[in-house]
Amino acid sequence: MYSNGEELIALANTQNKKIYEIVIDYEADRTGKTKEEIVGNMRSVLNVMIDSAEKGLNEEVNSISGLIGGNAKKVQDYLNENSNLSGYVINKAMARALSVSEVNASMGRIVAAPTAGSSGILPSVVITAAEVLNKDKDDMVNALFTASGIGQIISKNATVSGAEGGCQAECGSAAAMAAAAVVEMAGGTPEQALHAAAICIQNILGLVCDPVAGLVEAPCYLRNSSGAVNALTSADLALAGVRSIIPFDEVVDAMYRVGKALPFELRETALGGIAATPTGIKLKNKIFGE
Amino acid sequence: MKFYGVFDVLGPVMIGPSSSHTAGAARLGKIAGKIAGCGFKRVDFLLHGSFAETYKGHGTDRALVAGVLGMEPYDERLRSSLEIAKNLNIEINFIPTDLGDEHPNTVKIIFYKEDNKKITVMGSSIGGGNILITEVDGEKVEFTGEYPTIIAKYMDRKGMIAEISGKILDEGINIANMKVTRNQNRIVTAIIELDVQVTEETLEEIKQIKDMITVASINPI
Numbered sequence: 001m002y003s004n005g006e007e008l009i010a011l012a013n014t015q016n017k018k019i020y021e022i023v024i025d026y027e028a029d030r031t032g033k034t035k036e037e038i039v040g041n042m043r044s045v046l047n048v049m050i051d052s053a054e055k056g057l058n059e060e061v062n063s064i065s066g067l068i069g070g071n072a073k074k075v076q077d078y079l080n081e082n083s084n085l086s087g088y089v090i091n092k093a094m095a096r097a098l099s100v101s102e103v104n105a106s107m108g109r110i111v112a113a114p115t116a117g118s119s120g121i122l123p124s125v126v127i128t129a130a131e132v133l134n135k136d137k138d139d140m141v142n143a144l145f146t147a148s149g150i151g152q153i154i155s156k157n158a159t160v161s162g163a164e165g166g167c168q169a170e171c172g173s174a175a176a177m178a179a180a181a182v183v184e185m186a187g188g189t190p191e192q193a194l195h196a197a198a199i200c201i202q203n204i205l206g207l208v209c210d211p212v213a214g215l216v217e218a219p220c221y222l223r224n225s226s227g228a229v230n231a232l233t234s235a236d237l238a239l240a241g242v243r244s245i246i247p248f249d250e251v252v253d254a255m256y257r258v259g260k261a262l263p264f265e266l267r268e269t270a271l272g273g274i275a276a277t278p279t280g281i282k283l284k285n286k287i288f289g290e
Numbered sequence: 291m292k293f294y295g296v297f298d299v300l301g302p303v304m305i306g307p308s309s310s311h312t313a314g315a316a317r318l319g320k321i322a323g324k325i326a327g328c329g330f331k332r333v334d335f336l337l338h339g340s341f342a343e344t345y346k347g348h349g350t351d352r353a354l355v356a357g358v359l360g361m362e363p364y365d366e367r368l369r370s371s372l373e374i375a376k377n378l379n380i381e382i383n384f385i386p387t388d389l390g391d392e393h394p395n396t397v398k399i400i401f402y403k404e405d406n407k408k409i410t411v412m413g414s415s416i417g418g419g420n421i422l423i424t425e426v427d428g429e430k431v432e433f434t435g436e437y438p439t440i441i442a443k444y445m446d447r448k449g450m451i452a453e454i455s456g457k458i459l460d461e462g463i464n465i466a467n468m469k470v471t472r473n474q475n476r477i478v479t480a481i482i483e484l485d486v487q488v489t490e491e492t493l494e495e496i497k498q499i500k501d502m503i504t505v506a507s508i509n510p511i
Contacts, residue, residue: 003293027296041297048303063307065347104306107349107369112309114299114418122300144300151299160299161310161417163340163394177299214344216307267394269343288346 001026004153005194005248012190019180019190020145023152027145042141045111049100049123052110056099063105065287068217072099075225086229089132093232094225096124101221114151114160117167117216118174120224122147125178125231126185133186143185147177150197157249158256162209163268165259167220171227172207172255176200178231179238188239198244198251200234205251206258208266210273213284219274294420302419304363310395311341311348314415316368318397319357321423321435322411324508326358326401330409332381333358333401339394341415342386351384354397363419392424429471429479437466438487439508445501446476454480457495461488477503 002008002022011022028035055061057076062069075095078084084091100120104110113122126143130136135143154160154173162170179196188196204227212218244251265272274280304313335354337345345351353363356371359378367374375382389396393414401409412425423433426441433439440458444450451470458465467483487509488496497505 023296030293030295038296042300045297045300045303064349107306109303109364109366110306111303112301112313112419114309116304116306116309116312119306145296148296148299152294152296155294155299155418159417161395163310164417211344211347214347216311216348264394268340269394270347271343 002149002153003156005252008149008153009190009194018142018146018184019149019193020142020184023145023149039141042144043137046137046141046144048109048111049113050127052100052103052108052119053096053123053127054099055108056102057095061099061102061106061108063102063215063217064107065213065215065217067212067215067283067287068105068221069102071221072096072102089128089232090229092131093124093128093228096127097121097224097228098221100124101224105215105217105221113147114155114173114177115162115170117162117220118171118224118227120221121171121174121227121231122178122181124224124228125182129182129185129232129235135185139185143181146184146193147181150177150180154252158252159259165256166207166262166267167209167223168201168204168207168255169259170209171223172201172204175204175227175231175234178228179234182231182235183238186235186239192238194248195242195244196234196238198246198248199237199242200230201251201255202244202246203230203234205255208262208273209268210266210275211268211270212275212280213287214270214275215287294418298418298420302363304419305366305368308348309419310415310417311344311350312353312368313363313419314395314421315350315353315397316357316361316363317419317421317435318413318415319354319399320360320362321421321508322399322401322413323358323360325411325426325441325506326403326409327506329404330380330401331404332383333399334383334385336385336387336389336398336400338387338389338392338396338398341395341397345384354399355382358399398425426479429473431471431479431481432469433467433481433483435508436510437483437485438510440482440484440488440493440496441506441508442480442482442496443503444478444480444499445503446472446478447501450478450499450501451480453499454482454496457492457499458482458484458488461492463488
């Protein structure tokens with residue numbers, strides 16, 4: 001049983017296991033289900049993720065409100081047709097993150113990971129990293145367990161809700177989960193996985209939740225894309241041997257405190273930040289006919 | 291705070307766009323509907339905090355109504371729940387309000403039944419589609435809907451808890467959590483979370499216990 005990052009690492013090290021193995025062991029212990037059953041469930045989760053990450057690459061998926069849509073396809077087409085600045089991996093991950101976000105905003109089926117607003121980050125990072133590292137579906141399922149372990153710890157000690165802790169808690173947690181997951185998939189140690197997660201959250205500490213018109217669309221979908229990039233670059237830093245100066249658990253605690261200190265207007269109420277700009281207000285009035 | 295399971299974190303599989311505002315709202319509605327039982331003609335949703343500010347955009351309204359009609363958070367009919375309620379002649383009202391010092395995503399749901407009874411359920415969507423029911427008919431409670439749950443209301447008297455738990459034990463079922471509160475009118479609300487759902491027969495036996503007022507049973511959703 002682990003209630004924070006330090007305990008998770010201690011368990012992994014004393015048992016000479018990966019984080020995902022500890023997470024599966026605990027889930028089996030906690031629920032009384034077999035490991036096969038639990039892994040099978042995660043495979044279904046992965047399949048929903050893959051579908052939602054691919055849909056928007058091939059067709060324009062538009063939100064119910066009409067505020068966003070078609071951007072995943074734009075990035076995919078850009079990747080196919082042009083030379084680009086940040087390379088295949090980054091662009092592909094961004095396109096996939098946008099795809100899931102667009103499917104979500106169209107009231108389509110997605111996996112909350114850990115929330116619906118941040119649902120694009122984990123699939124895009126895991127699928128894209130697996131592609132680059134030549135990993136199969138089993139490896140991706142394992143990566144999702146690693147991610148889940150990080151998400152469990154953040155949920156327990158802080159929050160993953162934008163309304164409670166701002167977008168740092170929502171997209172930040174998703175990115176931290178994704179970063180840790182792909183560090184392990186790439187062969188990194190449990191310590192490196194947690195360094196990646198810690199770096200990831202530090203990078204966006206204080207990020208407000210300010211959806212235009214109160215819809216989980218803008219700037220949410222772009223933050224899914226930047227969250228995916230944050231996860232991949234934080235993973236690379238950790239794999240290169242860069243350590244977070246502040247331990248993961250303390251970063252999670254800091255994130256929670258920052259979230260509580262954020263004013264009401266900046267926590268998913270659509271009363272501050274981007275939502276409260278003249279254009280944001282105009283769009284809200286247009287969508288709701290006020 | 292409870293420890294989240296793997297599929298609480300990577301899940302639910304749901305209809306977008308918001309786990310707190312859509313999936314969580316659908317679950318809150320579903321549990322509230324179970325507590326109210328069938329046969330309601332009007333439902334008022336008192337929306338608090340972020341629910342009050344953003345319910346239209348997040349489809350919270352559609353999700354809450356889908357829930358009280360018994361739909362799951364991944365049910366694709368969720369998008370058209372308002373129309374479905376209309377066709378069933380159920381009056382629906384959304385009333386943004388301030389419920390005081392509650393979680394930002396809180397709703398108080400008032401059911402008006404055909405027999406003129408009124409049932410009130412309050413709960414919060416606490417993130418990632420997880421929820422907490424905090425009040426039933428004005429009594430403070432606390433349960434997540436994660437376990438099979440029995441909500442029993444009865445006139446206070448000695449031995450009631452022994453009688454109820456006896457019926458549950460007769461079926462060989464373990465009680466996971468139990469919370470009992472009593473109001474000034476000596477009406478008790480008992481929230482009993484079980485490892486396994488009791489059978490209809492046991493539930494019926496509990497309903498027949500002397501001084502029992504109402505018994506509702508909820509399956510995990």
